[in-house]
Structures are given as structure tokens and as C-alpha cells.
Amino acid sequence: MKKITQYFLQGVLLVAPLAIIIYILFSLFTTLDGWLTNNMEPVVGFKIPGLGILVSFGFVTVLGFIGQTALVRPLKKVIQNLIEKIPLLNLLYSSLNDLFSAFVGKEKKFNTPVKVLFNKENNLWKLGFVTRETMETIGENDLAAVYFPHSYNFSGELYLVPAERVIKINSSPAETMKFIVSGGVTHF
Structure with missing residues (x-):
């Protein structure tokens, strides 16, 4: 209960x-x-x-x-x-x-779309947005905070990932968010 x-x-x-x-x-x-x-x-x-x-x-x-x-x-x-x-x-x-x-707002957080390598063996990538370049506040300078929105939902997950796995992509934040939220069915 x-x-x-x-x-x-x-x-x-x-x-x-x-x-x-x-x-x-x-x-x-x-x-x-x-x-x-x-x-x-x-x-x-x-x-x-x-x-x-x-x-x-x-x-x-x-x-x-x-x-x-x-x-x-x-x-x-x-x-x-x-x-x-x-x-x-x-x-x-x-x-x-x-x-x-x-x-x-003045401090937009979803303006850096990135791809993150999640499984090197199978070459699996995830698209997301960097919300913090470094996590020095918790003593983890080599980690970046990356938010991964869910498809067809207004929620997502935040991962702290090694910064070397975060690669900026050539796409606008709006187009990236639309692509992720649509589950990849919109033009990207």
C-alpha cells in the first residue's frame, strides 16, 4: 500500500x-x-x-x-x-x-544536442542534450550530465556519462528534440 x-x-x-x-x-x-x-x-x-x-x-x-x-x-x-x-x-x-x-529561459539547458556511445561492441548510440558539461560539484570532473528524452512522452532520463563518449551533433535543438520525441519517425 x-x-x-x-x-x-x-x-x-x-x-x-x-x-x-x-x-x-x-x-x-x-x-x-x-x-x-x-x-x-x-x-x-x-x-x-x-x-x-x-x-x-x-x-x-x-x-x-x-x-x-x-x-x-x-x-x-x-x-x-x-x-x-x-x-x-x-x-x-x-x-x-x-x-x-x-x-x-535565459539559461537554456537543451541547446546542445549530442550522441552518446552506449554499447561500443554493438555500436549503439543514444541522442540527448548536455545539461552540464562537468559534474565537478560532486567531484566528477570527467562526467557530463546528459538528458535523454523518451519518445512519445514528456519524460526522460538523466545519465552521467564519461565526457569522451559525448559527441556534439550538427542539428538544432528543436529538430533533435522533435526526432527523439517522435521516436525517430520525423525527418532528421
Whole structure:
């Protein structure tokens, strides 16, 4: 029973951040779409389908811009400090924040696609992304942290591999990720 509870909580940690974001964006879209349809139709004389999604996109973009300004940084810091004091919320927030920062933040982590030799005898290779060039923080200067996304899933595995086995490839991060996530069926 303890294992089932542990697996359930692990599943919640995997699903909850994405579900929360989808729920918030869907709620924003449906609320704005309904409000705009009801208020704009009498003015223009016809319904404008999809106006809610356009306004939602604009709203989220403006929030992103405001979030980058110096005016919001102190407020953001206060909110982050508050979140850090709540155990489960802290775990969810920091995981989401790190994930988004890895893809679109200033310190992108998935911008170095590589191939790693896993089985020299059978010449087996795996494609992934270097997330740290060296693991000197744990005393392993000759190891690199390489993330290997799973196909058709939003998960993956992180391996610490000998740096000499890591070979950078001539491909964009987006194309490499698409190739891996598709299970190798997209053009590469």
C-alpha cells in the first residue's frame, strides 16, 4: 500500500503542473471568449470566433513582458520566498520554473544536442542534450550530465556519462528534440 501511495504521489507530481497550466489557460480563454463574444457582437454585428484565444495570447505575452521589468521583480521575489516555505507548492513551482527556464529561459539547458556511445561492441548510440558539461560539484570532473528524452512522452532520463563518449551533433535543438520525441519517425 505504501508503494501505491508513493507511485500515486509521483504521478501527481508529474501531471499536476501541466494540468494546472492547461486549466488556467483554458479557463482564461473560455472566460475571455464568452465575455468578448457577448460584448463585441452588438458592436460589430457578428461573432468573431477565436477572439478569446487571440486576446489570451496577448494577455499572457504582456504578463511575460511585465514579468521581465524591474517593477515586478521585487514582487516576484516576495512571492517566490512565500512559495519556498510551502513544501509541496515549492516542489511543484521550482520544478515547473526549472523546466520552463530550461526551454525558454535565459539559461537554456537543451541547446546542445549530442550522441552518446552506449554499447561500443554493438555500436549503439543514444541522442540527448548536455545539461552540464562537468559534474565537478560532486567531484566528477570527467562526467557530463546528459538528458535523454523518451519518445512519445514528456519524460526522460538523466545519465552521467564519461565526457569522451559525448559527441556534439550538427542539428538544432528543436529538430533533435522533435526526432527523439517522435521516436525517430520525423525527418532528421
